Amino acid sequence: MTAGAGALSPDDTTDPGNWTSRLRRKxxxxxxxxxALPDRQPVYVASxxxxxxxxxxxxxxxxxxSGCILALGGVAWWHVSSLGLYINSVHLWSVExxxxxxxxxxxxxxxxxxxxxxxxxxxITGVVLFGASIGTAFTGxxxxxxxxxxxxxxxxxxxxxSVGIGAWFNVLNPGQMLxxxxxxxxxxxxxxxxxxxxxxRRHGVVPPFDADPSIEQEA
Amino acid sequence: xxxxxxxxxxxxxGRYVQWxxxxxxxxxxxxxxxxxxxxxxxxxxxxxxxxxxRADRERRK
Numbered sequence: 459m460t461a462g463a464g465a466l467s468p469d470d471t472t473d474p475g476n477w478t479s480r481l482r483r484k485x486x487x488x489x490x491x492x493x494a495l496p497d498r499q500p501v502y503v504a505s506x507x508x509x510x511x512x513x514x515x516x517x518x519x520x521x522x523x524s525g526c527i528l529a530l531g532g533v534a535w536w537h538v539s540s541l542g543l544y545i546n547s548v549h550l551w552s553v554e555x556x557x558x559x560x561x562x563x564x565x566x567x568x569x570x571x572x573x574x575x576x577x578x579x580x581x582i583t584g585v586v587l588f589g590a591s592i593g594t595a596f597t598g599x600x601x602x603x604x605x606x607x608x609x610x611x612x613x614x615x616x617x618x619x620s621v622g623i624g625a626w627f628n629v630l631n632p633g634q635m636l637x638x639x640x641x642x643x644x645x646x647x648x649x650x651x652x653x654x655x656x657x658x659r660r661h662g663v664v665p666p667f668d669a670d671p672s673i674e675q676e677a
Numbered sequence: 678x679x680x681x682x683x684x685x686x687x688x689x690x691g692r693y694v695q696w697x698x699x700x701x702x703x704x705x706x707x708x709x710x711x712x713x714x715x716x717x718x719x720x721x722x723x724x725x726x727x728x729x730x731r732a733d734r735e736r737r738k
Contacts, residue, residue, distance in 0.1 A: 504724045507720055
């Protein structure tokens, strides 16, 4: 069947009990219309302090892409070949920038009390994301497959054993740490990042304390 | 008793700043200082107004 002038819209033709249509409506309602990728923002957003969230996201993209390239080449490649060493360095330094930008973003949002205006879940997902990112970076340092990773795991094992998680999360098991680093934790970071960004788009960026709530002007 | 601020170079692993019980590598101190500087600059440096959208430019004409 081809779509013509008399074609029905999907809402007219689908069963409201159909899980596909329910999921579609859920996805369509995630953010208000036009807010998924807005090209206009309130005038108070024209400040450098509002840039650090998206800088963190940009660094995360470089982290993920360089990590995927490292996964293609493997351990021997990133330790020996010049290109592998370069991509390994890009992965490390993009992580350093990721954390630097994220912490400045955190400072900005903390002093702005960014949980105001029903934004508590935005703040909390950011806190959880910070924790998940630290875990991902930690397992990354354990996956370098060199003496540094061996030393770090030797130092970490007693602390983790003392809180009783050593049996499930064994830092002396490099295979397990590598899989946490390249599968489980990136999935968690990716999912929480998506949730965090959706919440920012749903509720908008937090205004400064002295912003006039009646400001309609946008930049 | 808190000792005075001093630079410690006990071995070749790096240089550390020590202030009483607080000990931090010079590298980490520089990174934290740079981050604080970036944070302050982000608050005080004016943000460019940009070119705006096509509709904005049309309105300004």
